[in-house]
Amino acid sequence: MTEYDVTVLGLGQMGSALAAALLRAGHRTAVWNRTPAKTAALTAEGAHAAATASEAQAGSPVVIACVLDYPALHEILDPAALAGRTLVNLTSGSPEQARETAQWAAGHGIDYLDGGIMITPPGIGNPESMLLYSGSRTAFAAAEQLLAAFGEAIHLGEDPGVASLYDTALLGMMWSTMTGWLHAAALVTADGATAAEFTPLALRWLGDVNGFIRAYVPQVDQRAYPGFDATIDVQLATIEHLVHASQVRGVDAALPELLRDYAARAVAQGHGGDGWARVIELLRKAA
Ligand SMILES: NC(=O)c1ccc[n+]([C@@H]2O[C@H](COP(=O)([O-])OP(=O)(O)OC[C@H]3O[C@@H](n4cnc5c(N)ncnc54)[C@H](OP(=O)(O)O)[C@@H]3O)[C@@H](O)[C@H]2O)c1
Known part of the structure; x- marks a missing residue:
């Protein structure tokens, strides 16, 4: 039964920010988190807290997952509840994990879109924030209006691994650049600046x-x-x-x-x- 526009699975710092942005944009939003207490702030804003992960997945045509890692993701995904729906996975992982999960989804009749979030939770909802997606174009089309609540949605093509690859590459560049600045700062502060x-x-x-x-x-x-x-x-x-x-x-x-x-x-x-x-x-x- 589909009662909501969208479901968010995982209400850590990022998942909570995603759900809050969807609510602010006026979407009927169902949420689920392993630790139920984290639903309270969102239900106060109008979200529906599903009793189980499966109920949450069956409740909306588009299910957005954002948990710690892929093992956690696979623990909560329910293929029977997700069949015929669009799954947008915003859990960080490797391109290989994204491709394997896309194959798994295809085998269960789930339209799969993978994503990489290039911003921290306070930036969710800023139209200039960059979110990268790759995978099924029909999944992107089905979710695009919802994803607009998070920031600029950039679709990088049908290969589900590309968003993770770009995400990882860009993070590597961020760490190199920030560490270069920190090294430079260590040098100049050593002489009193x-x-x-x-x-x-x-x-x-x-x-x-x-x-x-x-x-x-x-x-x-x-x-x-x-x-x-x-x-x-x-x-x-x-x-x-x-x-x-x-x-x-x-x-x-x-x-x-x-x-x-x-x-x-x-x-x-x-x-x-x-x-x-x-x-x-x-x-x-x-x-
Ligand atoms: N924070 C950021 O700036 C940022 C930016 C880009 C991408 N991301 C990505 O977004 C994802 C979530 O990050 P976060 O910052 O929201 O982390 P977080 O605050 O630590 O939240 C982790 C979430 O994963 C859930 N979880 C962990 N293990 C689980 C399991 N075995 N079964 C079910 N749920 C499980 C947690 O549930 P409980 O509440 O029950 O522990 C919680 O909802 C990560 O993949 C991260 O790399 C984060």
């Missing part, structure tokens, strides 16, 4: 880095890396300064040493005259 003094320059610098990345895009796709701006030879010498400055200040040098290793390997392979984008060949060959 504050992060508040340094960071405006760091953020301005990120704008320039943005430009470098744009210039390297065709190089990466064409696998040709002319050193038109700064060669790896020159950058290797400069990275040595970063390693030295770190060591002298007692700042951990593992990060610049890793960068030095990439640069040195590219030089050893005869590519010192290329630009930094050449490093992708070392990354690609690591597997």
